[in-house]
Amino acid sequence: MGHDHSHNTSGKNLKLAFFLNLGFTILEFFGGWYVNSVAIMSDAVHDLGDSLSLGSAWYLNKKSKEESNSKYSFGYRRFSLLGALINSLVLIIGSIYVISEAVGRLFEPEASDATGMIIFALIGVAVNGYAAYKLSGGKSLNEKVVSWHLLEDVLGWFAVLVVAVILSFKEILYLDPALSLLITLYILWNVFKRLKETLFIFLQGVPKDLNLEEIENKILEVKKVASLHHTHIWSLEGEHHVFTAHLKLREISEFSEILEVKKKVKEILKDYAFEHYTIETELDSETCELEKAHKH
Ligand SMILES: [Zn+2]
Numbered sequence: 001m002g003h004d005h006s007h008n009t010s011g012k013n014l015k016l017a018f019f020l021n022l023g024f025t026i027l028e029f030f031g032g033w034y035v036n037s038v039a040i041m042s043d044a045v046h047d048l049g050d051s052l053s054l055g056s057a058w059y060l061n062k063k064s065k066e067e068s069n070s071k072y073s074f075g076y077r078r079f080s081l082l083g084a085l086i087n088s089l090v091l092i093i094g095s096i097y098v099i100s101e102a103v104g105r106l107f108e109p110e111a112s113d114a115t116g117m118i119i120f121a122l123i124g125v126a127v128n129g130y131a132a133y134k135l136s137g138g139k140s141l142n143e144k145v146v147s148w149h150l151l152e153d154v155l156g157w158f159a160v161l162v163v164a165v166i167l168s169f170k171e172i173l174y175l176d177p178a179l180s181l182l183i184t185l186y187i188l189w190n191v192f193k194r195l196k197e198t199l200f201i202f203l204q205g206v207p208k209d210l211n212l213e214e215i216e217n218k219i220l221e222v223k224k225v226a227s228l229h230h231t232h233i234w235s236l237e238g239e240h241h242v243f244t245a246h247l248k249l250r251e252i253s254e255f256s257e258i259l260e261v262k263k264k265v266k267e268i269l270k271d272y273a274f275e276h277y278t279i280e281t282e283l284d285s286e287t288c289e290l291e292k293a294h295k296h
């Protein structure tokens with residue numbers, strides 16, 4: 001019920017992107033270790049996060065569309081939140097590892113293989129640049145977000161390239177761990193931003209794209225609606241929302257008038273991304289237990 005959402009990224013594209021990214025990530029971890037560069041290691045952690053996002057999106061794309069059942073009555077949409085949470089945890093653990101490595105090298109510098117770094121950075125710029133270019137023509141929000149992200153990845157690899165070129169002329173040993181710290185702090189900043197959004201949905205916060213008071217006021221404008229209480233809005237996974245409310249009606253003399261009110265309220269709700277809604281109607285002679293228990 002409610003509305004329909006079309007997701008542009010098909011499962012096939014996600015699967016391909018996932019395996020390409022994962023392959024490149026494994027190559028980076030070995031390469032970073034081989035050329036002894038923590039900057040490449042931190043890029044590898046970042047790309048591991050990208051791979052996990054793609055992998056869980058690919059898996060959950062199928063899972064989240066499964067029908068609800070008697071065990072999960074809301075369906076499987078919230079599983080994508082779980083994916084985001086696991087992804088954040090992996091990135092935090094990976095970042096802590098890279099930070100401890102990089103800080104250690106600031107105090108006890110180690111030489112990196114500058115030529116090897118240049119080769120890796122060139123591959124990184126080429127792979128991410130090509131992917132960003134391929135997606136830059138996309139019109140959906142999803143494609144734009146991914147393309148913008150890939151552009152950031154290109155910049156990260158470009159920074160590695162610049163440092164590697166400098167290192168091939170002059171061995172300034174702290175450059176590699178310093179760049180690594182910069183990249184890792186950027187990763188963590190994004191992780192915490194995303195974690196905050198994820199936890200907000202878990203805690204049933206009112207979705208940012210909705211204004212509870214605005215919706216209440218629109219419903220109050222419907223004829224014969226006297227008041228509203230027990231209004232609750234939350235989101236399943238950030239895109240599909242849930243709405244419940246109790247409406248106190250006045251001057252109702254016929255059953256059909258109640259139906260008329262309900263029809264109008266449902267029309268108001270159709271403008272929003274509600275996948276589930278429940279509307280309780282009460283006549284002015286009724287007393288509602290919840291009206292006293294709740295101050296809203
Ligand atoms: Zn990335």
Ligand SMILES: [Zn+2]
Pocket residue numbers: 230231232294
């Ligand atoms: Zn309530």
Ligand SMILES: [Zn+2]
Pocket residue numbers: 229230246280282288289290291
């Ligand atoms: Zn009530």
